[in-house]
């Protein structure tokens with residue numbers, strides 16, 4: 066058995082989370098929310114992350130774009146990401162200016178509550194425009210300049226167009242220009258100065274909303290978030306996320322709060338856009354049905370640890386970690402009674418020693434309370450963090466053959 | 480909404496007078512102990528022994544006709560007293576309220592953004608110290624240092640020469656706010672003089688009240704900064720300045736609008752201690768004076784006036800809310 070090593074990215078990999086440690090410094094104590102988590106994501110792949118509430122799925126996703134919520138701190142590990150130009154960076158170590166070029170442009174995120182993810186005080190059109198303007202301003206300016214120049218050549222417009230042309234050239238040359246900053250403070254001049262730019266951005270937004278299959282986009286961009294349904298709000302969030310065609314989309318339970326029919330539509334939309342834009346997706350959910358439907362591989366999280374990673378079919382047919390098996394057994398099925406996982410989610414201020422699952426694990430042994438299991442490769446592409454599958458440590462405590470016992474046990478169960 | 484509120488206020492204010500019996504109320508009009516035999520006469524004349532509702536409606540109908548009664552202590556009708564004193568208070572508020580509000584918002588925002596840093600601690604400690612200073616003490620100290628020590632920033636509203644100037648025919652009083660009038664008359668000297676009289680009371684009021692705004696702004700800002708839409712805004716690539724200034728601050732201002740409205744209304748209805756310390760003869764100065772003289776019509780008039788100010792302030796706050804928050808605009 067070979068220990069999992071992920072020093073850098075190999076060619077077809079886009080992202081690698083390596084030994085990530087995230088802790089929250091709260092009044093109740095230090096919440097050890099993510100402890101040495103390891104993940105990798107290939108180009109064009111959909112990776113599902115499942116796990117009970119509080120297992121650290123969202124914190125992991127936020128940390129991938131360096132937005133760990135306060136009072137959380139990244140205390141160890143790395144997040145390697147392959148930039149569009151091909152160079153590999155460690156997101157954790159990047160400066161803010163660099164991150165601004167990645168967030169929303171190369172990596173985007175959508176959220177569990179689209180209603181909470183939109184600023185209630187701004188029209189949705191404005192919020193989509195923010196995403197477009199913060200990354201694509203030069204490109205759009207060039208288009209607008211060409212457009213205005215054309216108008217002028219044809220002698221169509223006069224002073225207003227000249228003012229705009231001057232302003233756009235200035236903006237392109239130096240977006241932080243002091244004179245522009247001053248002029249922009251004067252509402253009338255600001256309006257005159259940016260009329261055609263606004264028009265072009267508006268057209269872009271409408272195109273984007275059509276891509277999101279939003280009917281009547283002209284009306285929707287003028288709406289405030291509270292005037293839209295949850296499904297529509299989530300489509301807007303997706304539009305914002307995909308405005309600059311990112312290579313990676315982090316989807317944190319994007320359909321949990323939506324009606325069942327809307328859920329299906331949104332998932333469908335995300336997957337179609339994924340193919341169209343050639344993205345990779347990390348899809349977080351509690352819904353094993355969705356996981357089975359959309360993901361290529363699945364990572365199972367428990368109490369801040371990644372406990373098992375496997376291709377989706379393999380995971381459902383051959384779950385190795387006792388927690389994964391409990392999770393799969395707890396899926397409600399017609400005809401069989403709902404079976405919840407026995408025991409409670411541990412408190413992450415004082416997590417259980419050794420394997421964090423040991424208080425709830427039916428196969429617990431003495432070693433489990435002392436040794437922290439690491440992800441080990443058990444077969445091609447199948448990794449599990451459980452001492453039963455770690456011969457080295459297992460041997461140390463004089464046990465052997467037990468994993469065979471479990472495997473046969475499992476076959477009896479499923 | 481406005482009318483019932485005002486009626487309720489008037490009922491409450493007038494009701495308080497009923498805590499005194501008619502003899503006590505009548506005897507307030509008698510300054511000379513030898514005239515005590517006129518008490519019965521006064522009670523009869525003003526109907527002080529009538530049932531409450533008769534007295535109330537009698538009073539109310541007078542009030543609605545603009546008659547708030549005669550002030551014994553000021554020797555003029557109460558309404559006239561209010562009208563002549565209000566500009567002084569309004570002028571003080573014109574400078575202290577915006578200063579307090581803007582400073583409070585600024586400090587609250589900084590200390591929220593720099594939460595748990597030295598800047599946050601220093602700002603909060605300073606604000607709390609200001610908050611806990613008694614106005615009269617701060618006023619007296621400031622006056623002792625600046626006026627007593629350096630001879631600048633005198634008490635009152637104007638120096639005698641300026642007073643004479645504005646009473647001369649050449650100076651037109653448009654608003655009764657001397658700084659504004661001075662600008663309208665293009666009179667720089669009077670403007671500077673009026674302004675120098677405002678400095679210390681404005682500093683006092685700002686020091687004492689800024690913590691109120693600051694605390695609301697800080698906690699509101701912290702609440703907003705923890706919301707998902709802030710993470711979402713950053714996730715789309717916005718820099719933290721845009722996220723804070725455009726998104727978090729605007730949302731955080733909503734509760735600040737309410738508290739600012741209340742603060743301004745409270746100031747406009749008279750700042751008893753500050754006006755008294757600085758001999759700034761506004762509404763608060765005379766309300767205090769009238770109260771010590773047990774001048775009931777004047778006290779009633781001032782209370783009613785304060786009620787009116789609060790009702791108007793509430794109305795303005797509601798309008799501002801609708802302007803900021805589209806969720807309210809619908810209703």
Ligand SMILES: Nc1ncnc2c1ncn2[C@@H]1O[C@H](COP(=O)(O)OP(=O)(O)OP(=O)(O)O)[C@@H](O)[C@H]1O
Pocket residue numbers: 089091096098116117118119120121122123124125134135136137413
């Ligand atoms: N802002 C915070 N302050 C303190 N602790 C936090 C914070 N955010 C998350 N945590 C802690 O980190 C742990 C992981 O939280 P996280 O939100 O990642 O869970 P999750 O797997 O996304 O759960 P859910 O399925 O409910 O979304 C939890 O124990 C939680 O208490």
Ligand code: SF4
Pocket residue numbers: 386387388420421422423424426427428429430433438450451452453
């Ligand atoms: S390491 Fe031990 S306690 Fe943990 S899952 Fe495996 S068997 Fe259970």
Ligand SMILES: [Mg+2]
Pocket residue numbers: 122123124317
């Ligand atoms: Mg979550």
